Amino acid sequence: MPMDLPNGSIDIAIQNQIARISFYHPASNSFPSSLLESLTRTINDLDHRQDITTVILQSKGNGAFCAGASFDELLAIDNTEAGTRFFSGFANVINAIRKSKQIFIGRIHGKAVGGGVGLAAACDYCFADIKSAIKLSELAIGIGPFVIEPIVSRKIGKNAFTEMSLEAHEWKSAAWAQQKGLYAKICDTEIELDLQINQLAERISQYNPEALSEMKNIFWEGTENWDNLLAERAAISGKLVLSDFTKSALNQFKKK
Numbered sequence: 001m002p003m004d005l006p007n008g009s010i011d012i013a014i015q016n017q018i019a020r021i022s023f024y025h026p027a028s029n030s031f032p033s034s035l036l037e038s039l040t041r042t043i044n045d046l047d048h049r050q051d052i053t054t055v056i057l058q059s060k061g062n063g064a065f066c067a068g069a070s071f072d073e074l075l076a077i078d079n080t081e082a083g084t085r086f087f088s089g090f091a092n093v094i095n096a097i098r099k100s101k102q103i104f105i106g107r108i109h110g111k112a113v114g115g116g117v118g119l120a121a122a123c124d125y126c127f128a129d130i131k132s133a134i135k136l137s138e139l140a141i142g143i144g145p146f147v148i149e150p151i152v153s154r155k156i157g158k159n160a161f162t163e164m165s166l167e168a169h170e171w172k173s174a175a176w177a178q179q180k181g182l183y184a185k186i187c188d189t190e191i192e193l194d195l196q197i198n199q200l201a202e203r204i205s206q207y208n209p210e211a212l213s214e215m216k217n218i219f220w221e222g223t224e225n226w227d228n229l230l231a232e233r234a235a236i237s238g239k240l241v242l243s244d245f246t247k248s249a250l251n252q253f254k255k256k
Contacts, residue, residue, distance in 0.1 A: 007070070008035040010042055011060075017053045017205040019046050019102075024060040028067035031115060036089030043096040053212050054205045055100070056197060057123055058107035065108045065132060066116025074241055075250050083238025090115045090147050091230035097122040098220050101213040103204050107197055108132040108183065109190055111171070117164075118148030120182060121155040124219055125200070128183040129193050133171040136161075140168040142246030146233035150226060156180035 008025035021042055025035060046052055059065050069086070077083045097104050106123030112134045120126050120134070136152075138145045145152065145165055153161040160180045164172060177183045187193040204212070240246060 007032040010035070010038045012042060012046075014052065016202075017051060018056065018201045019049075019052045019054070020056045020058065021046075022058050022060050023066075025070070027070065027072075028064040029059040029061065029116070030067040030070045031089070032070040032073045033086050033089050036093055040089070040092040040096045043093070043100060047096075047100045047102060050209070053102055053207065053209050054105065054201045055102045056105045056107055056201055057097075057119065058109070061110075063110055064116070065110045065112045066119055067111075068114030068116050068137075071250055075247065077238075077241050080235075080238050080242065083241045084235045085238070086241075087147050087234035087237040088231060090118060091234050094118060094122045094148070094151050095226055095230060098223055098226060101209075101216055103212055103216060105197060105201055105204075107193065109193060111135070113137055114145060115148060117182075118145075118151055121148070121151045124216070126183045127185050127187060127193055127197050127200075128174050128177065129187050129190055130174050132174040132177070132183070132186075134164070134174075134177050134182065135168075135171050136164045137168050139165060141249040142243055143237050143240040146236045147230055149233065150223070150229060152182075154223075155182050 008023065011022040013020040013022070021039070023029065023035065023039060025031065043055075046055060069090070073086060077086060103125070104123040106120050106126035108120050108126060108128035110131050112120055112132065114137055117134050117136060136145045149161060156177075157180065174183060174186050178186050185196060187196060
Protein backbone atom coordinates (compact mmCIF):
# COMPACT_ATOMS: atom_id res chain seq x y z
CA MET A 1 0.00 0.00 0.00
CA PRO A 2 2.21 2.89 -1.17
CA MET A 3 1.44 6.38 0.11
CA ASP A 4 3.31 8.81 -2.13
CA LEU A 5 3.68 12.31 -0.74
CA PRO A 6 5.03 15.51 -2.31
CA ASN A 7 8.02 15.33 0.02
CA GLY A 8 8.60 11.62 0.43
CA SER A 9 6.64 8.42 0.77
CA ILE A 10 5.37 5.81 3.19
CA ASP A 11 4.95 2.21 2.02
CA ILE A 12 3.16 -0.49 3.98
CA ALA A 13 3.52 -4.21 3.26
CA ILE A 14 1.59 -6.79 5.26
CA GLN A 15 2.26 -10.50 5.30
CA ASN A 16 0.63 -12.84 7.78
CA GLN A 17 0.71 -10.95 11.12
CA ILE A 18 3.68 -8.76 10.24
CA ALA A 19 3.49 -5.21 8.86
CA ARG A 20 6.50 -3.49 7.32
CA ILE A 21 6.53 0.33 7.25
CA SER A 22 9.09 1.86 4.86
CA PHE A 23 9.64 5.62 4.78
CA TYR A 24 11.59 7.57 2.20
CA HIS A 25 12.73 11.11 1.52
CA PRO A 26 15.27 12.11 -1.15
CA ALA A 27 17.23 14.22 1.37
CA SER A 28 18.81 11.30 3.26
CA ASN A 29 15.44 10.10 4.56
CA SER A 30 14.91 13.29 6.55
CA PHE A 31 11.45 14.22 7.78
CA PRO A 32 9.32 17.19 6.72
CA SER A 33 6.14 17.62 8.75
CA SER A 34 3.94 15.98 6.08
CA LEU A 35 5.96 12.77 6.29
CA LEU A 36 5.86 12.77 10.10
CA GLU A 37 2.09 13.20 10.03
CA SER A 38 1.71 10.37 7.53
CA LEU A 39 3.91 8.06 9.61
CA THR A 40 1.87 8.80 12.73
CA ARG A 41 -1.40 8.06 10.90
CA THR A 42 0.03 4.83 9.52
CA ILE A 43 1.09 3.62 12.97
CA ASN A 44 -2.28 4.53 14.47
CA ASP A 45 -4.17 2.82 11.65
CA LEU A 46 -2.16 -0.38 12.06
CA ASP A 47 -2.82 -0.37 15.79
CA HIS A 48 -6.54 -0.82 15.07
CA ARG A 49 -5.88 -4.06 13.21
CA GLN A 50 -6.32 -7.16 15.33
CA ASP A 51 -4.50 -9.37 12.82
CA ILE A 52 -1.12 -7.64 13.18
CA THR A 53 1.16 -8.22 16.15
CA THR A 54 4.53 -7.11 14.80
CA VAL A 55 5.72 -4.02 12.88
CA ILE A 56 9.09 -3.61 11.19
CA LEU A 57 10.09 0.05 10.83
CA GLN A 58 12.63 0.80 8.12
CA SER A 59 13.69 3.34 5.52
CA LYS A 60 14.56 2.94 1.87
CA GLY A 61 17.83 3.29 0.01
CA ASN A 62 21.42 2.42 0.76
CA GLY A 63 22.46 5.67 2.46
CA ALA A 64 21.32 7.06 5.78
CA PHE A 65 18.61 5.40 7.81
CA CYS A 66 17.30 8.84 8.78
CA ALA A 67 18.85 12.31 8.80
CA GLY A 68 16.32 13.69 11.26
CA ALA A 69 14.40 16.89 10.69
CA SER A 70 14.14 18.53 7.28
CA PHE A 71 16.54 21.50 7.19
CA ASP A 72 14.48 23.17 4.47
CA GLU A 73 11.40 23.14 6.66
CA LEU A 74 13.33 24.24 9.75
CA LEU A 75 14.61 27.27 7.85
CA ALA A 76 11.08 28.14 6.74
CA ILE A 77 9.67 28.28 10.29
CA ASP A 78 8.90 31.89 11.17
CA ASN A 79 6.85 31.73 14.39
CA THR A 80 6.76 29.72 17.61
CA GLU A 81 3.43 28.06 16.79
CA ALA A 82 4.79 26.68 13.53
CA GLY A 83 7.98 25.59 15.28
CA THR A 84 6.10 23.79 18.03
CA ARG A 85 3.84 22.17 15.47
CA PHE A 86 6.81 20.86 13.49
CA PHE A 87 8.64 19.35 16.47
CA SER A 88 5.35 17.91 17.71
CA GLY A 89 5.53 15.71 14.61
CA PHE A 90 8.39 13.70 16.11
CA ALA A 91 6.59 13.65 19.47
CA ASN A 92 3.48 12.24 17.82
CA VAL A 93 5.40 9.44 16.10
CA ILE A 94 7.11 8.45 19.35
CA ASN A 95 3.83 8.49 21.25
CA ALA A 96 2.08 6.49 18.53
CA ILE A 97 4.71 3.74 18.81
CA ARG A 98 4.58 3.92 22.60
CA LYS A 99 0.80 3.48 22.69
CA SER A 100 0.62 0.81 20.01
CA LYS A 101 -0.18 -2.70 21.20
CA GLN A 102 2.13 -4.06 18.52
CA ILE A 103 5.83 -4.86 18.89
CA PHE A 104 8.08 -2.58 16.80
CA ILE A 105 11.33 -3.90 15.36
CA GLY A 106 13.74 -1.29 13.96
CA ARG A 107 15.79 -2.00 10.85
CA ILE A 108 18.68 0.50 10.98
CA HIS A 109 20.72 0.07 7.81
CA GLY A 110 22.78 3.28 7.87
CA LYS A 111 23.57 6.42 9.83
CA ALA A 112 20.95 8.02 12.07
CA VAL A 113 20.96 11.65 13.16
CA GLY A 114 18.77 13.51 15.65
CA GLY A 115 15.19 12.41 15.15
CA GLY A 116 16.46 9.28 13.41
CA VAL A 117 18.10 8.23 16.68
CA GLY A 118 14.76 8.91 18.36
CA LEU A 119 12.98 6.59 15.93
CA ALA A 120 15.48 3.82 16.60
CA ALA A 121 15.10 4.30 20.35
CA ALA A 122 11.30 4.17 20.08
CA CYS A 123 11.42 0.65 18.64
CA ASP A 124 11.04 -2.19 21.12
CA TYR A 125 13.91 -4.10 19.51
CA CYS A 126 16.51 -2.77 17.08
CA PHE A 127 18.78 -4.47 14.56
CA ALA A 128 21.51 -2.47 12.84
CA ASP A 129 24.36 -3.05 10.44
CA ILE A 130 27.94 -1.99 11.05
CA LYS A 131 27.45 1.28 9.10
CA SER A 132 24.75 2.50 11.48
CA ALA A 133 26.62 5.21 13.38
CA ILE A 134 24.56 7.73 15.35
CA LYS A 135 24.80 11.41 16.20
CA LEU A 136 22.78 14.01 18.09
CA SER A 137 23.74 17.17 16.23
CA GLU A 138 21.01 19.47 17.58
CA LEU A 139 23.22 21.64 19.82
CA ALA A 140 25.46 22.31 16.83
CA ILE A 141 22.55 24.04 15.09
CA GLY A 142 21.37 26.01 18.09
CA ILE A 143 18.55 23.83 19.39
CA GLY A 144 18.76 20.60 21.37
CA PRO A 145 17.41 17.04 21.29
CA PHE A 146 14.59 18.00 23.64
CA VAL A 147 11.74 15.96 22.15
CA ILE A 148 13.73 12.77 21.74
CA GLU A 149 15.59 13.03 25.06
CA PRO A 150 13.09 10.95 27.06
CA ILE A 151 13.10 8.09 24.56
CA VAL A 152 16.87 8.12 23.96
CA SER A 153 17.73 8.43 27.67
CA ARG A 154 15.32 5.60 28.39
CA LYS A 155 17.28 3.36 26.00
CA ILE A 156 20.92 4.36 26.55
CA GLY A 157 20.85 6.11 29.94
CA LYS A 158 21.24 9.74 30.90
CA ASN A 159 25.04 9.70 30.98
CA ALA A 160 25.34 8.35 27.44
CA PHE A 161 22.68 10.80 26.26
CA THR A 162 24.65 13.67 27.85
CA GLU A 163 27.82 12.49 26.11
CA MET A 164 26.11 12.36 22.73
CA SER A 165 24.41 15.72 23.17
CA LEU A 166 27.55 17.63 24.14
CA GLU A 167 29.66 15.90 21.47
CA ALA A 168 27.22 17.18 18.86
CA HIS A 169 29.77 17.04 16.01
CA GLU A 170 30.91 13.48 16.72
CA TRP A 171 29.59 10.18 15.38
CA LYS A 172 29.18 7.27 17.76
CA SER A 173 29.79 3.88 16.17
CA ALA A 174 27.21 1.13 15.84
CA ALA A 175 29.25 -0.86 18.36
CA TRP A 176 28.98 2.04 20.84
CA ALA A 177 25.23 2.19 20.26
CA GLN A 178 24.92 -1.55 20.91
CA GLN A 179 27.03 -1.31 24.06
CA LYS A 180 24.74 1.42 25.38
CA GLY A 181 21.57 -0.54 24.58
CA LEU A 182 20.18 1.27 21.53
CA TYR A 183 20.85 -1.67 19.21
CA ALA A 184 20.13 -5.22 20.33
CA LYS A 185 22.17 -6.81 17.52
CA ILE A 186 24.60 -5.65 14.83
CA CYS A 187 24.91 -7.47 11.51
CA ASP A 188 27.86 -7.42 9.13
CA THR A 189 25.74 -7.20 5.97
CA GLU A 190 22.24 -6.13 4.96
CA ILE A 191 21.53 -9.70 3.89
CA GLU A 192 22.23 -10.89 7.41
CA LEU A 193 20.29 -7.90 8.78
CA ASP A 194 17.16 -8.86 6.88
CA LEU A 195 17.53 -12.54 7.68
CA GLN A 196 17.71 -11.94 11.42
CA ILE A 197 14.90 -9.38 11.40
CA ASN A 198 12.62 -11.69 9.46
CA GLN A 199 13.38 -14.60 11.77
CA LEU A 200 12.61 -12.61 14.92
CA ALA A 201 9.49 -11.00 13.44
CA GLU A 202 8.19 -14.43 12.42
CA ARG A 203 8.75 -15.83 15.90
CA ILE A 204 7.12 -12.85 17.63
CA SER A 205 4.15 -12.96 15.27
CA GLN A 206 3.37 -16.47 16.50
CA TYR A 207 3.10 -15.43 20.15
CA ASN A 208 -0.21 -14.84 21.91
CA PRO A 209 -1.38 -11.34 20.80
CA GLU A 210 -2.86 -10.64 24.24
CA ALA A 211 0.40 -11.56 25.94
CA LEU A 212 2.36 -9.34 23.54
CA SER A 213 0.03 -6.42 24.23
CA GLU A 214 0.42 -6.85 27.99
CA MET A 215 4.20 -7.09 27.60
CA LYS A 216 4.19 -3.90 25.54
CA ASN A 217 2.48 -2.14 28.45
CA ILE A 218 5.19 -3.39 30.78
CA PHE A 219 7.98 -2.33 28.39
CA TRP A 220 6.65 1.24 28.52
CA GLU A 221 5.83 1.53 32.22
CA GLY A 222 6.56 4.97 33.60
CA THR A 223 5.90 6.86 30.35
CA GLU A 224 2.25 7.67 30.98
CA ASN A 225 2.96 11.41 31.13
CA TRP A 226 4.71 11.56 27.76
CA ASP A 227 1.81 13.16 25.88
CA ASN A 228 2.32 16.29 27.97
CA LEU A 229 6.08 15.94 28.40
CA LEU A 230 6.89 15.66 24.71
CA ALA A 231 4.52 18.51 23.88
CA GLU A 232 6.39 20.70 26.35
CA ARG A 233 9.71 19.69 24.82
CA ALA A 234 8.40 20.47 21.31
CA ALA A 235 7.59 23.99 22.48
CA ILE A 236 11.18 24.51 23.65
CA SER A 237 12.57 23.47 20.26
CA GLY A 238 9.87 25.49 18.49
CA LYS A 239 11.10 28.63 20.22
CA LEU A 240 14.82 28.01 19.77
CA VAL A 241 14.53 27.28 16.03
CA LEU A 242 13.66 30.96 15.49
CA SER A 243 16.98 32.21 16.90
CA ASP A 244 19.53 33.94 14.67
CA PHE A 245 22.08 31.37 15.84
CA THR A 246 19.98 28.49 14.55
CA LYS A 247 19.10 30.13 11.24
CA SER A 248 22.77 30.88 10.58
CA ALA A 249 23.89 27.38 11.62
CA LEU A 250 21.27 25.71 9.41
CA ASN A 251 22.39 27.74 6.41
CA GLN A 252 25.98 26.75 7.05
CA PHE A 253 25.05 23.06 7.29
CA LYS A 254 23.16 23.26 4.01
CA LYS A 255 26.27 24.59 2.25
CA LYS A 256 28.36 21.56 3.27
